[in-house]
Amino acid sequence: MKLENRRIWITGAASGIGEAMARQLSGVASLLIISDLNAERLLALKPELEKGITTVDALPFDLSNRTEVEKAADKVLATYGGVDLLINNGGISQRGLFYETTEEVDRRIMEINFFSYVVLTKKMLPPMLAQGFGHIAATSSMTGKFGFPLRSSYAASKHAVQGYFETVGLELYDRGIRVTVASPGRIRTNISVNALSGEGTRYGQMDPGQAGGMPAEKCAARYLRAIRRDQWEVYIGYNEILMIWFKRYLPWLFRKLALRVGKV
Numbered sequence: 001m002k003l004e005n006r007r008i009w010i011t012g013a014a015s016g017i018g019e020a021m022a023r024q025l026s027g028v029a030s031l032l033i034i035s036d037l038n039a040e041r042l043l044a045l046k047p048e049l050e051k052g053i054t055t056v057d058a059l060p061f062d063l064s065n066r067t068e069v070e071k072a073a074d075k076v077l078a079t080y081g082g083v084d085l086l087i088n089n090g091g092i093s094q095r096g097l098f099y100e101t102t103e104e105v106d107r108r109i110m111e112i113n114f115f116s117y118v119v120l121t122k123k124m125l126p127p128m129l130a131q132g133f134g135h136i137a138a139t140s141s142m143t144g145k146f147g148f149p150l151r152s153s154y155a156a157s158k159h160a161v162q163g164y165f166e167t168v169g170l171e172l173y174d175r176g177i178r179v180t181v182a183s184p185g186r187i188r189t190n191i192s193v194n195a196l197s198g199e200g201t202r203y204g205q206m207d208p209g210q211a212g213g214m215p216a217e218k219c220a221a222r223y224l225r226a227i228r229r230d231q232w233e234v235y236i237g238y239n240e241i242l243m244i245w246f247k248r249y250l251p252w253l254f255r256k257l258a259l260r261v262g263k264v
């Protein structure tokens with residue numbers, strides 16, 4: 001879908017990949033709704049994005065809170081009648097062994113990374129169907145293609161995104177709605193710093209893999225290019241993306257590498 005003069009809503013827009021996408025859409029989209037947990041950062045970002053034709057609405061809410069998610073969606077529907085492109089991107093990672101991770105943390109990760117995407121998509125769909133077009137993007141991960149040590153619930157949530165949104169794309173194809181699932185590899189953001197430990201505290205460390213990863217701006221550009229091209233899915237990263245192919249075609253090699261790289 002072309003992105004010029006579109007109404008676009010991005011979650012997780014105050015940092016990392018989401019912020020980079022918001023910056024690249026400023027002056028392109030007619031309306032940018034930027035959402036995040038951190039209201040202060042959103043409000044600081046808003047004037048930077050408001051240029052040219054773009055109206056920017058900062059809409060903070062907690063993706064882990066079902067009521068807040070629904071309220072935010074209702075507000076968007078009431079104020080703007082819907083959006084042309086929804087980028088479900090907000091998310092939280094994990095750094096904890098599965099048997100040391102509380103069920104509360106397991107559920108929190110699923111709520112943020114998966115169920116919030118489901119709720120927002122269902123809410124934004126009716127006006128898209130009524131106008132006969134629309135695009136839904138969902139940020140998964142290469143960990144949505146295979147399991148990896150210390151990321152059991154994260155991998156589960158990102159696998160859920162893959163299966164769910166591929167289905168959404170197939171069900172809606174004939175009705176003019178396109179779906180893009182993005183699977184980034186290691187992108188240089190604060191994702192590992194913000195990750196949850198098994199007990200739900202902030203992990204607080206920049207992983208070397210993240211530090212040496214692809215810059216968020218480059219990832220955002222590839223993500224947006226995939227949306228423009230109506231790609232069903234896109235893998236974004238450097239050599240680590242090979243792991244997806246190893247898992248599919250050389251599973252023995254994938255396991256050898258995952259056991260070595262993910263040593264705990």
Ligand SMILES: NC(=O)c1ccc[n+]([C@@H]2O[C@H](COP(=O)([O-])OP(=O)(O)OC[C@H]3O[C@@H](n4cnc5c(N)ncnc54)[C@H](OP(=O)(O)O)[C@@H]3O)[C@@H](O)[C@H]2O)c1
Nearest residue numbers: 012015016017037038062063090091141184186187189191
């Ligand atoms: N970086 C990578 O290597 C990588 C790889 C694969 C997939 N991804 C995915 O890419 C997406 C963006 O992550 P990122 O790398 O850009 O990391 P990031 O900088 O940490 O961005 C994640 C965003 O999600 C927001 N968020 C987290 N919990 C939230 C909640 N409960 N309510 C509302 N917003 C919440 C964060 O807001 P606050 O900052 O306010 O908490 C933040 O803006 C995520 O879905 C992530 O899983 C990242």
